[in-house]
Amino acid sequence: MWILPGLLLSTALPGCSHKPIETTPPPPVAIEVRDTPPADLLRCPERPAGIPAGLSASIPAPARQALIDLAAAYRSTVDQLERLIGWHRSADPCRPPAP
């Protein structure tokens, strides 16, 4: 005798359950702004081939000092550029792979 009321309740009670009311606020969004330089600025510098091995020459001292200063300045500039590129890329991209 309790079957019929039970059936009725089972169909009527879900109607009393709380229905969420639809609302309009948008989902929260947080976007990271990455100010990455253009890709061509992040290309690793290509080092030219050095002076061929086995050469000898006669170079006066001032010219030698200028060559040494040029070489040191070139290395310093390239190192700085590679650090800058490494800052913007994920890894140490310009480092040649270990032999």
Next chain:
Amino acid sequence: MRFVKHILQLLGLHRSWLTLLALGAAAAFFWWEFATMRAERDRYRQWADVVCASAGSPFAPAPKSKLKPGDQCKAEVAALARFRTDQARLTVELLARVSRERDGKIDRDLAIAARSARAAAQAAQDMEKANAALQGDHVDPAWFAALNRLAGLQP
């Protein structure tokens, strides 16, 4: 004693008038209470309209809606508050993640800078030795090799 008796006698004589007066006072009191409550109710209703309009949902339910007045508005306000909390949490999480990433970048850059500085200092030292070992202006292959290493170039 006689005075009290006199007062009671007077009250008995004018009981109907006094009852009417008391009823009138009670009615005036209730009317005043009711007017105050109605004014407050109207003010709160106006306040609710303003709040709900700010939240983008009217206080009165839409026609044919089964919701009670204010239900939609309440849900909107709750959703807005949740939105603000979630937005603040997301922003803080993002800032924390970016800050951690930046710390990692600083560490990595320090490592690269230290390695480059060590290699450059070693190359400069070798160059100095090679330059000091020269006889006159004649430059030998060892000097050129040191120059290549100083510039970081392969011969």
